[in-house]
Amino acid sequence: xxxxxxxxxxxxxxxxxxxxxxxxxxxxxxxxxxxxxxxxxxxxxxxxxxxxxxxxxxxxxxxxxxxxxxxxxxxxxxxxxxxxxxxxxxxxxxxxxxxxxxxxxxxxxxxxxxxxxxxxxxxxxxxxxxxxxxxxxxxxxxxxxxxxxxxxxxxxxxxxxxxxxxxxxxxxxxxxxxxxxxxxxxxxxxxxxxxxxxxxxxxxxxxxxxxxxxxxxxxxxxxxxxxxxxxxxxxxxxxxxxxxxxxxxxxxxxxxxxxxxxxxxxxxxxxxxxxxxxxxxxxxxxxxxxxxxxxxxxxxxxxxxxxxxxxxxxxxxxxxxxxxxxxxxxxxxxxxxxxxxxxxxxxxxxxxxxxxxxxxxxxxxxxxxxxxxxxxxxxxxxxxxxxxxxxxxxxxxxxxxxxxxxxxxxxxxxxxxxxxxxxxxxxxxxxxxxxxxxxxxxxx
Amino acid sequence: xxxxxxxxxxxxxxxxxxxxxxxxxxxxxxxxxxxxxxxxxxxxxxxxxxxxxxxxxxxxxxxxxxxxxxxxxxxxxxxxxxxxxxxxxxxxxxxxxxxxxxxxxxxxxxxxxxxxxxxxxxxxxxxxxxxxxxxxxxxxxxxxxxxxxxxxxxxxxxxxxxxxxxxxxxxxxxxxxxxxxxxxxxxxxxxxxxxxxxxxxxxxxxxxxxxxxxxxxxxxxxxxxxxxxxxxxxxxxxxxxxxxxxxxxxxxxxxxxxxxxxxxxxxxxxxxxxxxxxxxxxxxxxxxxxxxxxxxxxxxxxxxx
Ligand SMILES: Nc1nc2c(ncn2[C@@H]2O[C@H](COP(=O)(O)OP(=O)(O)OP(=O)(O)O)[C@@H](O)[C@H]2O)c(=O)[nH]1
Ligand SMILES: [Mg+2]
Numbered sequence: 013x014x015x016x017x018x019x020x021x022x023x024x025x026x027x028x029x030x031x032x033x034x035x036x037x038x039x040x041x042x043x044x045x046x047x048x049x050x051x052x053x054x055x056x057x058x059x060x061x062x063x064x065x066x067x068x069x070x071x072x073x074x075x076x077x078x079x080x081x082x083x084x085x086x087x088x089x090x091x092x093x094x095x096x097x098x099x100x101x102x103x104x105x106x107x108x109x110x111x112x113x114x115x116x117x118x119x120x121x122x123x124x125x126x127x128x129x130x131x132x133x134x135x136x137x138x139x140x141x142x143x144x145x146x147x148x149x150x151x152x153x154x155x156x157x158x159x160x161x162x163x164x165x166x167x168x169x170x171x172x173x174x175x176x177x178x179x180x181x182x183x184x185x186x187x188x189x190x191x192x193x194x195x196x197x198x199x200x201x202x203x204x205x206x207x208x209x210x211x212x213x214x215x216x217x218x219x220x221x222x223x224x225x226x227x228x229x230x231x232x233x234x235x236x237x238x239x240x241x242x243x244x245x246x247x248x249x250x251x252x253x254x255x256x257x258x259x260x261x262x263x264x265x266x267x268x269x270x271x272x273x274x275x276x277x278x279x280x281x282x283x284x285x286x287x288x289x290x291x292x293x294x295x296x297x298x299x300x301x302x303x304x305x306x307x308x309x310x311x312x313x314x315x316x317x318x319x320x321x322x323x324x325x326x327x328x329x330x331x332x333x334x335x336x337x338x339x340x341x342x343x344x345x346x347x348x349x350x351x352x353x354x355x356x357x358x359x360x361x362x363x364x365x366x367x368x369x370x371x372x373x374x375x376x377x378x379x380x381x382x383x384x385x386x387x388x389x390x391x392x393x394x395x396x397x398x399x400x401x402x403x404x405x406x407x408x409x410x411x412x413x414x415x416x417x418x419x420x421x422x423x424x425x426x427x428x429x430x431x432x433x434x435x436x437x438x439x440x441x442x443x444x445x446x447x448x449x450x451x452x453x454x455x456x
Numbered sequence: 457x458x459x460x461x462x463x464x465x466x467x468x469x470x471x472x473x474x475x476x477x478x479x480x481x482x483x484x485x486x487x488x489x490x491x492x493x494x495x496x497x498x499x500x501x502x503x504x505x506x507x508x509x510x511x512x513x514x515x516x517x518x519x520x521x522x523x524x525x526x527x528x529x530x531x532x533x534x535x536x537x538x539x540x541x542x543x544x545x546x547x548x549x550x551x552x553x554x555x556x557x558x559x560x561x562x563x564x565x566x567x568x569x570x571x572x573x574x575x576x577x578x579x580x581x582x583x584x585x586x587x588x589x590x591x592x593x594x595x596x597x598x599x600x601x602x603x604x605x606x607x608x609x610x611x612x613x614x615x616x617x618x619x620x621x622x623x624x625x626x627x628x629x630x631x632x633x634x635x636x637x638x639x640x641x642x643x644x645x646x647x648x649x650x651x652x653x654x655x656x657x658x659x660x661x662x663x664x665x666x667x668x669x670x671x672x673x674x675x676x677x678x679x680x681x682x683x684x685x686x687x688x689x690x691x692x693x694x695x696x697x698x699x700x701x702x703x704x705x706x707x708x709x710x711x712x713x714x715x716x717x718x719x720x721x722x723x724x725x726x727x728x729x730x731x732x733x734x735x736x737x738x739x740x741x742x743x744x745x746x747x748x749x750x751x752x753x754x755x756x757x758x759x760x761x
Contacts, residue, residue, distance in 0.1 A: 057506050058689055060503075063501045127739070128711075129567065159606035160605075160606055164599035212711070241690040241694075243688025244688065245715050266565070268651055268653060269651045269653055269690060270693055271689075271690035272689075
């Protein structure tokens with residue numbers, strides 16, 4: 013429940029509230045902007061953006077806010093969001109950046125990172141991704157430390173149907189790496205992916221080893237594999253790896269968690285290196301090119317807000333929506349409205365899909381999808397209710413449920429399910445429609 | 457006493473930074489706004505999180521209104537007491553069953569350190585002459601069973617495992633039976649890493665726990681959530697959802713040998729009242745410490761006794 017609520021207590025709402033309060037005093041001042049930016053700061057900190065990165069970021073945003081028309085604007089909250097969003101996107105690299113696969117094959121890609129960040133899985137995913145793009149790929153495991161790490165990559169490579177190479181775990185990792193590249197040359201492979209052991213950036217010996225691996229194979233891409241759930245230390249970690257092996261890009265893993273992923277911003281900011289891919293699930297196919305705009309929305313806790321606005325705008329009947337909004341503000345929402353809304357929602361794809369675009373709301377907690385086949389049932393059920401029941405579904409008790417079920421030719425479970433969905437939807441709609449909302453959830 | 461020192465030493469790297477910073481910013485006399493701002497910065501950078509940080513700062517502010525805080529020592533005492541208080545309030549010693557076997561199930565997101573921590577806990581018991589069985593209920597990740605088997609051999613634990621891809625519930629079932637039949641003192645169940653956002657995987661976890669509970673009365677005695685010490689605010693979400701699904705009794709905070717402070721454990725203790733039971737400080741089997749709230753609190757703020 014808590015996590016659901018938090019999704020809606022996001023930055024956009026807080027800013028709207030702040031500005032509403034400030035508006036009362038007339039024209040906005042620099043101090044007012046400061047107050048609003050405090051919300052931005054907290055939001056970024058909650059998203060795990062590094063403390064110092066937040067500080068610099070907010071200072072930059074403030075400058076832009078004062079330069080622009082924020083102070084005069086009728087919708088200052090939206091202006092600020094827009095600026096924050098733009099700045100985030102540009103810090104995250106602006107647009108998706110491809111891997112550098114130029115030059116003579118085999119292209120060497122080395123993966124580095126902390127323990128448990130997901131290097132081995134990422135190696136397999138990247139291999140599959142490249143293989144699908146028509147490359148011949150060899151995976152090399154240099155992780156001689158973690159028990160069965162070599163075996164793990166071997167199995168993954170097998171699953172991805174790409175080549176695999178390693179050597180006895182008593183061999184120095186840089187030797188394995190080197191031999192792996194030689195093997196790729198002789199086997200005419202296009203790409204070699206070298207997986208290394210996880211290491212702490214404070215472990216001098218292990219960092220020295222990383223440097224030796226890098227020197228032995230001179231990779232075209234040295235990728236830092238970082239966990240999206242990382243906290244404040246992301247900066248130090250990234251800087252240390254960059255200093256020792258000179259990273260050229262980042263793979264962000266476990267993006268299918270509900271982490272807001274501020275670490276992505278921290279790393280991108282301190283290294284100036286692009287995030288190239290995100291790893292988003294258990295399957296080897298769950299691997300995508302990184303999109304800065306999506307990550308920006310996520311860090312802000314706003315989901316794919318822009319898509320959401322666009323979709324909603326395109327689908328909703330403006331007049332009806334205005335009426336609905338008024339009702340919602342009065343905290344009125346009946347089963348009849350529900351039926352109407354569901355019809356609208358149907359036009360813009362599934363409700364669950366829409367909600368899933370809001371991070372934190374989470375893939376896990378959404379249970380509002382309605383199967384098209386259920387439509388007929390829902391209509392029948394609602395039509396079998398008395399007007400009072402439709403207006404006040406709370407009164408529907410066991411005996412009423414049985415009556416409605418009989419009337420609509422359904423089961424009591426069906427009534428229960430419908431009511432549950434209705435209550436969930438109502439709750440969310442009320443939350444989304446508290447007054448002075450920024451445009452995104454306004455249905456007009 | 458010797459354990460206590462060992463633990464404090466482990467945290468020394470962590471705490472020294474923090475201590476230096478506090479010394480840097482501390483000016484004798486009243487707790488100024490400036491000081492509180494800096495304290496806030498320190499806590500936030502330790503992943504303690506906005507909310508817990510604000511609460512700690514606020515209570516220090518209130519405290520300073522009641523009495524003038526004049527010395528560094530006094531400040532350390534107050535801060536230490538505040539952190540310690542939070543852990544003390546929820547302190548639970550590690551549960552050991554009077555009837556064998558004691559059963560611990562380790563759960564957590566991918567890569568947090570479950571398997572390694574199993575090896576470490578096994579070692580702790582085996583060193584005391586106990587018989588330990590580990591259950592390879594991670595049948596999903598490639599080579600997970602091999603990894604656990606290697607650890608089991610190294611520390612001298614017995615292992616129960618099935619084929620890759622087998623039902624983890626069935627592994628747990630067999631392991632529970634084996635633990636009873638072979639009169640093991642401790643059964644440690646390794647589970648696959650899973651993100652708390654995956655509903656079906658959380659259901660699978662519930663099933664593992666149910667199976668164990670059915671076979672061994674009173675089990676599991678601990679369900680330990682393994683959290684990577686470098687985790688940010690998502691740790692709260694992890695803890696919340698895992699605790700909702702299976703009755704998490706404690707946290708193993710791993711990878712504190714890095715530069716991270718593991719401050720998320722404080723936020724979790726504060727908000728969800730889940731205690732920390734173990735701390736992981738390296739990749740070796742001996743790099744595990746029983747969590748001591750007193751030492752942790754001291755570690756965070758003290759002059760490093
Ligand atoms: N430095 C350090 N590394 C650790 C610690 N605990 C675990 N690790 C390392 O973290 C990596 C992942 O550990 P595992 O024990 O395999 O983690 P897991 O949770 O079982 O991982 P999955 O089963 O894949 O979800 C390994 O490289 C371990 O050596 C610790 O306290 N300190
Ligand atoms: Mg494991």
